[in-house]
Structures are given as C-alpha cells and as structure tokens.
Amino acid sequence: MTILSAQNRKVNRKTGFWSDAWKRLRRNRAAMFSLVVLTLLVISAVFAGAIAPYSYSAQDYDNLFQPPSPAHPFGTDNFGRDILSRIIYGSRISLLVGFSSIITAIIAGGILGAVSGYYGNKIDNSIMRVMDILMAIPGMLLAISLAATLKPGLINMVIAIAIADIPGYSRVVRASVLTIKGQEYIEAAQCIGASDRRIIFRHVLPNCMAPIIVQATLGMAGAILSASSLSFLGLGIQPPTPEWGSMLASARQYIREYWHMTAFPGLAIVITIFALNILGDGLRDALDPRFRR
Amino acid sequence: MARYILHRLLMMAPVLLGVMVIVFTIMYMTPGDPARMILGEGAKPEAVAQVRGELGLDDSYVVQLFRYVKNVITRFDFGMSYNTRKPVISELLTRFPTTLKLAVLSVSISVLLGVSTGIISATRQYSIFDKLATSAALIGVSMPTFWAGLMYVIIFSVFLGWLPASGSYGWRYWILPSFTLGTHSAATIMRMTRSSMLEVIRQDYIRTARAKGQKEWAVILVHAMRNAMIPVVTVAGLQFGVLLGGSILIESVFAIPGTGKYIIDSIKSRDNPVVQGGVLLLALSFSLVNLAVDILYGFIDPRIKSRFKSE
Numbered sequence: 001m002t003i004l005s006a007q008n009r010k011v012n013r014k015t016g017f018w019s020d021a022w023k024r025l026r027r028n029r030a031a032m033f034s035l036v037v038l039t040l041l042v043i044s045a046v047f048a049g050a051i052a053p054y055s056y057s058a059q060d061y062d063n064l065f066q067p068p069s070p071a072h073p074f075g076t077d078n079f080g081r082d083i084l085s086r087i088i089y090g091s092r093i094s095l096l097v098g099f100s101s102i103i104t105a106i107i108a109g110g111i112l113g114a115v116s117g118y119y120g121n122k123i124d125n126s127i128m129r130v131m132d133i134l135m136a137i138p139g140m141l142l143a144i145s146l147a148a149t150l151k152p153g154l155i156n157m158v159i160a161i162a163i164a165d166i167p168g169y170s171r172v173v174r175a176s177v178l179t180i181k182g183q184e185y186i187e188a189a190q191c192i193g194a195s196d197r198r199i200i201f202r203h204v205l206p207n208c209m210a211p212i213i214v215q216a217t218l219g220m221a222g223a224i225l226s227a228s229s230l231s232f233l234g235l236g237i238q239p240p241t242p243e244w245g246s247m248l249a250s251a252r253q254y255i256r257e258y259w260h261m262t263a264f265p266g267l268a269i270v271i272t273i274f275a276l277n278i279l280g281d282g283l284r285d286a287l288d289p290r291f292r293r
Numbered sequence: 294m295a296r297y298i299l300h301r302l303l304m305m306a307p308v309l310l311g312v313m314v315i316v317f318t319i320m321y322m323t324p325g326d327p328a329r330m331i332l333g334e335g336a337k338p339e340a341v342a343q344v345r346g347e348l349g350l351d352d353s354y355v356v357q358l359f360r361y362v363k364n365v366i367t368r369f370d371f372g373m374s375y376n377t378r379k380p381v382i383s384e385l386l387t388r389f390p391t392t393l394k395l396a397v398l399s400v401s402i403s404v405l406l407g408v409s410t411g412i413i414s415a416t417r418q419y420s421i422f423d424k425l426a427t428s429a430a431l432i433g434v435s436m437p438t439f440w441a442g443l444m445y446v447i448i449f450s451v452f453l454g455w456l457p458a459s460g461s462y463g464w465r466y467w468i469l470p471s472f473t474l475g476t477h478s479a480a481t482i483m484r485m486t487r488s489s490m491l492e493v494i495r496q497d498y499i500r501t502a503r504a505k506g507q508k509e510w511a512v513i514l515v516h517a518m519r520n521a522m523i524p525v526v527t528v529a530g531l532q533f534g535v536l537l538g539g540s541i542l543i544e545s546v547f548a549i550p551g552t553g554k555y556i557i558d559s560i561k562s563r564d565n566p567v568v569q570g571g572v573l574l575l576a577l578s579f580s581l582v583n584l585a586v587d588i589l590y591g592f593i594d595p596r597i598k599s600r601f602k603s604e
Contacts, residue, residue: 136312136580137315137316138538139534140541144560146319148568251443252546269436269440274432
C-alpha cells in the first residue's frame with residue numbers, strides 16, 4: 001500500500017505543468033528543429049574563435065570582393081575579410097543584444113505590470129497611462145530616437161530596444177496578474193499574512209511565466225531585428241565590429257557589383273528570426289493548451 | 294456614433310501631450326550644445342551665449358518644456374531647423390505627403406494580399422496552398438524590411454533590370470519600396486486573418502448559414518468575414534505604426550525624400566528640432582490611424598456602437 005502510493009506520487013510529479021509542456025513541445029517537429037538551429041547558433045557564437053575559418057578583422061588586399069568559393073564560402077568584403085567568419089562573430093552581438101534587451105525589458109516591464117495589476121486603482125492607472133503614451137510612439141521610431149540621443153554602442157542599443165519593449169511586457173504581465181489575483185491561493189497567502197512583495201514574487205509572477213516565455217521568444221526575434229535595423233542606420237554597432245546590420249550597411253555601396261556581400265549577412269538574420277518565431281509559436285502551443293489547433 | 298468619436302478624441306489628448314513630453318525629454322538629453330551646432334566650430338563664446346539666450350536654452354528644463362508644448366499646441370510651431378533656419382513644420386510638411394503615399398500604397402498592398410490569402414488559407418486548411426502561404430508568411434515576418442528591399446534591388450534592378458533601384462521620379466520608382474513594405478506587413482495580416490477566420494468558421498451560426506442553403510462564398514464573405522475582420526483591423530492599424538517605423542528604413546534604402554529619411558539625416562547632422570518634430574508628427578499620425586481603427590470597429594461591430602448610445 002505504501003509502496004503503491006509512493007509510486008503514484010512519482011507519476012504525478014512527472015506530469016507536472018513544465019514536463020507536460022516539454023512533452024508537447026517535443027512532438028512539434030518544426031519547433032524542435034528551430035531549437036536545434038538556435039542551439040547551433042549559440043554554440044557558434046560562444047566558440048566563434050574556434051569555428052570561424054578566419055579572424056573577423058584579417059584584411060587581405062589581394063582578395064577584395066571575392067565571390068563565394070571553397071576558400072571563402074560566403075566570399076570576401078571590401079577589405080578582403082572573410083564574410084562567413086564575420087557572420088559567425090556577428091552572431092555574438094546579435095544574440096547578446098537580443099537576449100539582454102529582452103531580459104531588461106522583461107524585468108522592468110514585469111515589475112511594472114505586476115505592481116500595476118496587483119494593486120490596481122490609482123497605481124494601475126498611472127503606470128498604464130505612461131505605458132499608453134510609450135505605445136503611441138511606434139516601437140522602431142522610439143528605439144531610433146533613443147539611440148540617436150544616447151551615443152552609439154552596444155549597451156545604449158540594448159537600453160534603446162529594451163525601453164521600446166517595456167510597454168508590451170507590462171501589459172502581458174498585468175493581464176495575467178489580473179486573472180491570477182482573484183484565485184483562492186492568493187487569498188490564502190494574504191490570510192496567513194504574507195507580504196505583498198512575497199505574494200507578487202513567490203506566487204503571482206511564477207504563475208504568469210508561460211505567457212512571458214512565449215512573448216520573450218517572439219520578442220527576442222523583434223529585438224534582433226531592431227538591433228540590426230539600428231546598426232544598418234548607423235545608430236547601433238559601429239564598424240569594424242562585425243554585426244549583421246552594420247555589415248549590410250557597408251555592403252550597400254557595392255550592391256550593384258557584389259550581391260554576396262548583401263545576401264549572406266541578411267540570410268543569417270532571417271534564419272535566426274525565423275527559428276525564434278517558430279519556437280515561439282511552438283512554445284505558445286505547448287504552454288497554453290487553449291491555443292492548440 | 295458622434296459621442297463615441299468624441300470620447301476617443303478626448304482620450305487621445307492626454308496621450309499626445311505625454312508623447313510631446315517624452316519626445317522633448319529624449320531630445321533634451323541629447324549631448325551637445327545646439328548654439329554651438331548652429332554657429333559651427335570655433336564660434337566666439339559671446340556669440341554662443343547670445344544664441345543660447347535667443348533660443349531660451351538657459352532656461353530650466355520645465356520652462357523649456359512648457360514653452361515647447363505651448364508653441365506646438367497654440368501655433369503648431371515645432372521650432373526652427375538648425376541647418377536650414379526654416380520652421381520645422383514647413384520642412385516636415387513638404388516631405389510628409391511622400392511618406393503618406395508610401396504608407397497608403399503599402400497598407401493597400403498588405404491588406405489586399407494578406408486578407409485574401411488568409412481567407413483562402415483558412416477555407417482550405419492544410420491544403421498545399423495553405424502550407425505554402427503560411428510558410429511564405431512566416432519567412433516574410435522573419436525578413437528585415439531593409440534587407441528584403443536590398444534583395445529586391447539586386448533581383449529586380451541589378452539582375453533583371455526591370456525597375457529603378459532608388460529615387461522617386463515616377464510611378465515605377467514606387468513599385469519596389471511599396472512592395473517591400475507591403476509584403477512585409479501582408480505576412481502579419483495574413484497570419485491574423487487565417488487564425489481569426491478559422492475560429493469564426495467553426496461557430497454555430499456559420500453551420501446555420503450553410504444549413505439554410507446559403508452559397509459557400511456568401512457564407513465566407515458575408516457571414517464569416519464580418520466577425521473575422523475585427524482582430525484583423527486591429528492588426529492592420531498596428532501595422533500602420535510598424536510601416537511608419539519601417540518607412541524610415543525603406544526611405545533610406547530607396548533614397549525616397551520622405552519624412553523618415555529626413556529624420557535619419559537630421560539625426561546624423563544633430564538637427565534636434567527636426568528629429569523632435571518628425572517623431573511627433575509620425576506619432577500623431579499613428580494615433581490618428583488608431584483612432585480611425587477604433588471608429589471602424591463601431592461600423593464592423595454594432596455592439597460597440599450601441600454601448601455608447603445607451604450611455
């Protein structure tokens with residue numbers, strides 16, 4: 001009897017929310033494929049030094065503008081630098097900017113949204129009106145004007161993108177907090193005298209992780225897109241640091257003669273964002289069974 | 294209905310005021326002395342001090358903010374461009390029609406393309422058409438607009454030689470830019486149309502319409518479409534904002550002399566009043582489009598209209 005109940009408990013734990021979601025995600029072939037692609041991207045970013053065939057800054061004036069060849073699979077650029085190597089090193093910046101700006105936006109937006117949803121009334125009103133104002137400025141435009149004010153560079157680009165993303169997260173978190181707030185276990189926590197901070201961080205926020213994770217995956221795609229756009233406009237990462245957007249900016253002058261300089265850095269962006277979008281869709285299906293078709 | 298529009302307009306005023314404060318504050322924080330920017334390198338300190346006085350730059354942040362907001366509201370005065378010494382508003386308004394034209398062309402393309410493929414995809418779910426269209430839409434969403442624009446230039450102007458690559462001298466110059474922006478947001482609209490249509494055609498009233506012998510096209514286009522369009526209109530309105538942001542990039546790629554390119558050029562030459570006014574103008578038009586979307590809801594969904602009638 002005791003053995004049986006112990007076994008049952010084990011079974012119960014195995015079908016918890018997260019392992020259940022993981023099981024659903026594993027069945028989604030497109031999402032799993034994207035996960036593999038993204039893992040490879042992270043590996044290549046971390047071990048760029050070992051994987052890239054050349055240095056990202058090695059100039060070779062005998063081999064300027066070389067079209068794709070076995071020696072240079074993606075060709076060389078206007079300084080004779082290997083484009084494949086620059087793309088591999090560039091993934092560091094793109095993934096770093098995408099990841100850190102989303103984390104920043106989630107923390108700031110999450111806290112604002114949680115406070116707003118939990119306390120309601122005046123606090124909710126004042127926070128959400130500010131978010132409304134930020135949302136009235138198209139995101140890309142806000143990021144551009146922030147990036148224009150701050151000096152170009154990695155950290156300022158992260159700040160610009162993060163601020164433009166905060167309203168979105170605060171709304172998602174606020175909406176989930178509002179649904180969670182009315183439930184009994186929150187009332188129970190309040191009854192036994194838990195502090196507001198404890199309730200928000202221990203009970204409310206962990207329970208709205210699912211929509212946050214989905215929004216973060218899709219948001220990271222958007223952040224990488226914004227980062228490359230800012231760099232393309234000359235407001236982000238400055239050359240000679242390899243970044244996909246700034247590579248495209250310098251490829252632009254040679255667009256009539258050398259197509260490979262434009263095509264490959266852009267493809268890197270497309271593949272990364274595509275994988276993140278598919279994974280995001282898959283996660284939404286896995287984490288929220290209501291969305292499943 | 295008039296009441297509803299008035300209500301939305303009143304709600305818009307504080308938001309726009311807030312946008313003004315935020316945009317002013319962002320630009321206020323920009324490093325560099327505008328007076329020095331106007332006079333150029335090597336200006337005498339007395340001259341700099343005089344210009345600072347004329348522009349009111351020595352006043353506190355709050356005083357400057359109030360003056361700016363007051364000028365914008367009462368006289369529609371956005372200040373003077375540092376570079377051309379002309380009023381910002383007239384500089385912006387000469388370029389705005391170009392941006393508006395690009396946005397209208399792209400929105401038309403995206404709505405036509407997105408809604409029609411979305412409907413066909415939803416009615417033929419899991420068909421080859423549906424699979425191709427959903428994959429194409431996913432790729433479309435994942436493509437940076439500026440890169441798509443550059444690739445279209447390589448394909449259609451450099452390799453095929455069909456269309457001009459940049460400038461704006463005639464209708465042929467508008468095809469590539471509006472196609473680039475239009476297909477990008479068509480992808481989002483298509484995905485939204487498809488999922489909302491799929492939801493609607495499973496409902497009972499659609500089965501009723503079919504059961505009473507209604508023609509299939511009428512079921513889809515009359516009965517299903519009206520309900521399915523509500524979320525699509527929201528997304529299309531939001532896409533207009535994305536388009537305005539995207540137009541900055543696309544105008545730069547195709548060298549179109551619109552507001553977006555003007556803003557970027559002004560950022561590079563540190564012409565703050567222009568950047569300030571330009572961002573404000575684009576945010577204002579974004580808000581107006583969202584207002585139009587809200588009004589459109591009233592026409593699509595009578596429930597919203599009646600809610601405001603009873604009050």
